[in-house]
Amino acid sequence: MPIRGIIHLPGDKSISHRALMLAALSDGECIIHNLSTGEDVESTRNCLQDCGIESRKEKSIVYIMGGDFKSPISPLDCGNSGTTTRLLSGLLSGQEMDVQLMGDESLSARPMGRIILPLTKMGAEISCNDCKLPLSISSKSLNGIEYTLPVASAQVKSSIMFAALGAMGKTKIVEPVKTRDHSEIMLESLGVEISVNKNEILVSPLKGKLNSFELTIPGDPSSAAFFATAAAMIPNSDLTIKNISANPTRVGFFHSLEKMGGGVIWKNLHHECGELVGDVQIYYQPLHGITISKDQVPSLIDELPIIAVLASTADGPTIVEGAEELRVKETDRIHAICKNLSAMGVEVIEKKDGFIINTPNILQSASIESFGDHRIAMAFTIAGLNAGIYNQIDDMDCVNISFPEFLETLKSIIK
Numbered sequence: 001m002p003i004r005g006i007i008h009l010p011g012d013k014s015i016s017h018r019a020l021m022l023a024a025l026s027d028g029e030c031i032i033h034n035l036s037t038g039e040d041v042e043s044t045r046n047c048l049q050d051c052g053i054e055s056r057k058e059k060s061i062v063y064i065m066g067g068d069f070k071s072p073i074s075p076l077d078c079g080n081s082g083t084t085t086r087l088l089s090g091l092l093s094g095q096e097m098d099v100q101l102m103g104d105e106s107l108s109a110r111p112m113g114r115i116i117l118p119l120t121k122m123g124a125e126i127s128c129n130d131c132k133l134p135l136s137i138s139s140k141s142l143n144g145i146e147y148t149l150p151v152a153s154a155q156v157k158s159s160i161m162f163a164a165l166g167a168m169g170k171t172k173i174v175e176p177v178k179t180r181d182h183s184e185i186m187l188e189s190l191g192v193e194i195s196v197n198k199n200e201i202l203v204s205p206l207k208g209k210l211n212s213f214e215l216t217i218p219g220d221p222s223s224a225a226f227f228a229t230a231a232a233m234i235p236n237s238d239l240t241i242k243n244i245s246a247n248p249t250r251v252g253f254f255h256s257l258e259k260m261g262g263g264v265i266w267k268n269l270h271h272e273c274g275e276l277v278g279d280v281q282i283y284y285q286p287l288h289g290i291t292i293s294k295d296q297v298p299s300l301i302d303e304l305p306i307i308a309v310l311a312s313t314a315d316g317p318t319i320v321e322g323a324e325e326l327r328v329k330e331t332d333r334i335h336a337i338c339k340n341l342s343a344m345g346v347e348v349i350e351k352k353d354g355f356i357i358n359t360p361n362i363l364q365s366a367s368i369e370s371f372g373d374h375r376i377a378m379a380f381t382i383a384g385l386n387a388g389i390y391n392q393i394d395d396m397d398c399v400n401i402s403f404p405e406f407l408e409t410l411k412s413i414i415k
C-alpha cells in the first residue's frame with residue numbers, strides 16, 4: 001500500500017488564529033483565504049463574534065470585520081484550544097475588556113499561570129482558581145514590560161505581544177529558545193512597529209487601527225507531517241504536499257526526517273506576506289534513529305507524536321529529551337505516546353522529559369487510546385498503516401480539532 005499523489009492542505013492552525021485576531025484590530029473587512037478548517041480556529045472565530053467582531057465563512061474564505069470590541073455577556077468558550085485561550089487573553093487584556101474565558105475538560109486542566117503572570121505585570125486583573133480556566137479578566141490601561149519567558153512557548157510570547165499592542169510604552173520579550181514567529185511576521189507585514197533581534201522582540205503599541213488586509217494562509221505543516229510519515233515509512237511511496245508553511249521555526253519535523261535518512265525535497269520556496277511557503281516531496285528511503293534535544297523541540301513540538309511513530313519503524317534508537325512541555329498539551333503526550341507504542345509492541349522507555357525508542361520493532365495493530373487528543377489519534381492511525389491492519393482508535397472525532405479532512409485525505413493517497 002504505497003502512499004502516492006499530490007495533495008493540498010487546509011491552512012495552518014497557528015497562522016489562522018493570528019489572522020483572525022489581528023483582523024479584529026483592523027479598520028474594515030479582512031479577507032482570509034484557506035483558513036484552518038479545524039474546531040480550534042472556529043473557537044477563536046466564535047469568541048471574537050461574542051466580542052462583537054462579525055465574520056462570515058464562504059467555503060474556505062472568511063470575511064471578518066474589524067471594529068470595536070464589546071465586553072461579552074457570557075463567558076467565551078475556548079473549547080479545546082490553548083491558542084485561543086492564551087492569545088485572546090492577551091489581545092483582550094490590551095483592549096480594556098471585562099471577559100471570562102472557559103474551555104472543555106482538557107483545556108481546563110492546562111496551565112494558565114504562564115500568561116497570568118506577565119499579563120498581570122502589565123496591569124491586567126485576572127482571577128482564577130489554581131491558575132486554570134475559567135479565567136476572569138478585567139483590564140484597564142496596560143503598561144509595556146520587559147519579560148523573559150521561563151518556558152519556550154509561542155502562545156505565551158504571542159499573548160504578551162498582542163497585549164502589548166494596546167499597552168502604553170514598548171514591550172520587550174526574551175525567549176529562551178526561538179519559537180514559532182508567526183505573530184512577529186504578521187505584525188511586521190501589517191506595518192506594526194516591531195523589531196526582532198535573535199531571541200529578543202520589541203513591540204510598540206498600535207497608533208490606531210491596523211489597515212484591513214487580504215491574506216492566504218499556507219497549508220499546515222503539522223498536518224502535513226502525518227502524510228509525510230506515511231510516505232517516509234512505506235516502501236515505493238512518493239508524495240508531494242503543495243503550498244505548506246516552510247517557516248524555519250516550524251519545519252523541525254522535516255529536518256529530523258532528513259536526518260533519519262528520509263527523502264525530503266523542497267520546491268517552489270517563496271515568501272507570502274512574510275511567511276516562507278513551498279511544496280515538499282517525500283519519498284521512501286530506509287530510516288535510522290536520531291537524537292532530538294531541547295533546543296530543537298519548539299520547531300517540532302506538535303510533531304513529536306508522529307516522530308515517535310516514524311522512529312519506531314527506523315533502524316537504531318531514537319532519543320527525545322527536553323520535551324517536558326508535551327506533558328501539558330491537550331493530554332500528557334509523553335504518556336499517550338509511550339502507552340500506545342507499547343500496545344503496538346514497540347520497545348519504548350518513558351522519561352520525565354521525553355522517551356527512548358529502541359529498535360527493531362515489528363508493529364502490531366492494537367487498541368489505541370487517543371485521550372481525546374487529535375494529534376495522538378492521527379499519529380496512531382498512521383502507525384496502523386505500518387502494522388498492515390488498521391488500529392482500533394477509541395475516538396476519531398477529536399481529529400476535527402485541527403484537521404476534519406484527515407481520513408478523507410489519507411484515503412486519497414493510499415494506492
Ligand code: S3P
Pocket residue numbers: 013014015083152153154155156158180301302325
Ligand atoms: C502554538 C504554539 C505551541 C503549539 C500549539 C500552537 C501557537 O504551543 O504546541 O499547538 O499557535 O502559538 P506552546 O506555545 O504552548 O508551546
